[in-house]
Amino acid sequence: MSTNHKLLVKNAKQVVLICNNGEKYLTKHGMNNLSVIENASVVIGSDGLIRAVGPAETIRARYSESSFDNVIDATGMCVLPGLVDAHTHPVWAGDRVHEFAMKLAGATYMEVHRAGGGIHYTVEHTRAAAASDLLTSLRSRLQRMQRAGTTLVECKSGYGLELQTELKMLEVIEEARSSLPINISSTYCGAHAVPKGKTVAEATEDILQVQLPRLKELMSAGRLQVHNIDVFCEQGVFDLVSTRAILQAGKEMGLNINFHGDELHPMNSAEMGAELGALAISHLEEVTDEGMVAMAKAKTAAVLLPTTAYILRLPQPRARDMLDAGVIVALGSDFNPNAYCCSMPVVMHLACVNMRLSMTEALAAATINAAFALGHSDTHGSLEVNKHGDLLILNATRWEHLIYQLGGHQEVIRFVVIGGNVVYDNDKTLDL
Numbered sequence: 001m002s003t004n005h006k007l008l009v010k011n012a013k014q015v016v017l018i019c020n021n022g023e024k025y026l027t028k029h030g031m032n033n034l035s036v037i038e039n040a041s042v043v044i045g046s047d048g049l050i051r052a053v054g055p056a057e058t059i060r061a062r063y064s065e066s067s068f069d070n071v072i073d074a075t076g077m078c079v080l081p082g083l084v085d086a087h088t089h090p091v092w093a094g095d096r097v098h099e100f101a102m103k104l105a106g107a108t109y110m111e112v113h114r115a116g117g118g119i120h121y122t123v124e125h126t127r128a129a130a131a132s133d134l135l136t137s138l139r140s141r142l143q144r145m146q147r148a149g150t151t152l153v154e155c156k157s158g159y160g161l162e163l164q165t166e167l168k169m170l171e172v173i174e175e176a177r178s179s180l181p182i183n184i185s186s187t188y189c190g191a192h193a194v195p196k197g198k199t200v201a202e203a204t205e206d207i208l209q210v211q212l213p214r215l216k217e218l219m220s221a222g223r224l225q226v227h228n229i230d231v232f233c234e235q236g237v238f239d240l241v242s243t244r245a246i247l248q249a250g251k252e253m254g255l256n257i258n259f260h261g262d263e264l265h266p267m268n269s270a271e272m273g274a275e276l277g278a279l280a281i282s283h284l285e286e287v288t289d290e291g292m293v294a295m296a297k298a299k300t301a302a303v304l305l306p307t308t309a310y311i312l313r314l315p316q317p318r319a320r321d322m323l324d325a326g327v328i329v330a331l332g333s334d335f336n337p338n339a340y341c342c343s344m345p346v347v348m349h350l351a352c353v354n355m356r357l358s359m360t361e362a363l364a365a366a367t368i369n370a371a372f373a374l375g376h377s378d379t380h381g382s383l384e385v386n387k388h389g390d391l392l393i394l395n396a397t398r399w400e401h402l403i404y405q406l407g408g409h410q411e412v413i414r415f416v417v418i419g420g421n422v423v424y425d426n427d428k429t430l431d432l
């Protein structure tokens, strides 16, 4: 048996496993009883998977004859699973800072959207952008997320709204996946808005008859990896009927359903998504009680997006009611030109203050539950044997400082590790 391993993280003040019985998600009780070991160590094997997590003395005795490519003495520090961002729109061109000023002055999201701004503004710039430029900005944004502790991220298309640009975006995501250590779950979001000059019916027809069939061909030929399908189900965007048709078509080609629902109006998205077996529904500021019950029953995760509710001054999603109803609650940054935040620590902080999550609930929502929302909680989202060796090492004697110190992740995060490799060391500049 190989006695050489990739990484030993030893003598940590705390190792937060999140869960330690192979749970695929946590609901309220589990989120308030996270698995934590004091004075502990972690071993990551040469294959990048976790080999052992346990009390430092136990690990020291068990691995006394082993060698390690790298050893980090985490004395006085804390170890957490890498953070999972279950909702981002990171591929885009154009600058919408002027729209932030408009919203600060009182304009609503849909007023800007209807005036041809918002998604439409970004669509114009993204269609015109070279793939190489989109890749450069995507890499930079993903490395920024990585420095903030994200090790698995969902990346959407959705600023093309036609075949050529949607594929350009998905290919850029594919290129980033193959050239960066961060793990990526890819989402087709061609129904992010109704393109100018088309009706909802025409846009839906183009997606069903042109975009999805071509995507299916490329996926079948192994030329593109896409995991999820998304639709912006909203008044003035895609209605429930068109949303259902598009999501159903995506499901039939093997894509997980993870869509924007009940954000600005109660569309009964949650009820419909639960009925379709959606893995996740995002936003949910306006979800009904019946929708929560349906999601809990169907084990459809709620991906809450605190930055968007904060920036748009929306009513907060009823996170506590969702937890009480047994819904699997996850978090995402919703990084996009409207909500320009790459930091899951900030997202967790906002989820605690504005959505009244406890810090343990927020951490579970940004690890195991976000991984569940992406269909990856069997390999990511907690520090358990045979899961990916993706972890954070904090300059803090209590892990809660990652959430408590608002905007302080640059100082709190000492190392980010993906697959047992140190990809960020805040004492050095790494160019991974």
Ligand SMILES: N=CN[C@@H](CCC(=O)O)C(=O)O
Residues within 6 Å of the ligand: 089, 118, 119, 122, 232, 260, 263, 308, 334, 336, 337, 338, 339
């Ligand atoms: N609501 C729709 N889509 C994004 C915003 C995208 C944009 O404004 O560019 C969201 O999740 O908030």
Ligand SMILES: [Zn+2]
Residues within 6 Å of the ligand: 087, 088, 089, 260, 334, 336
């Ligand atoms: Zn979004």
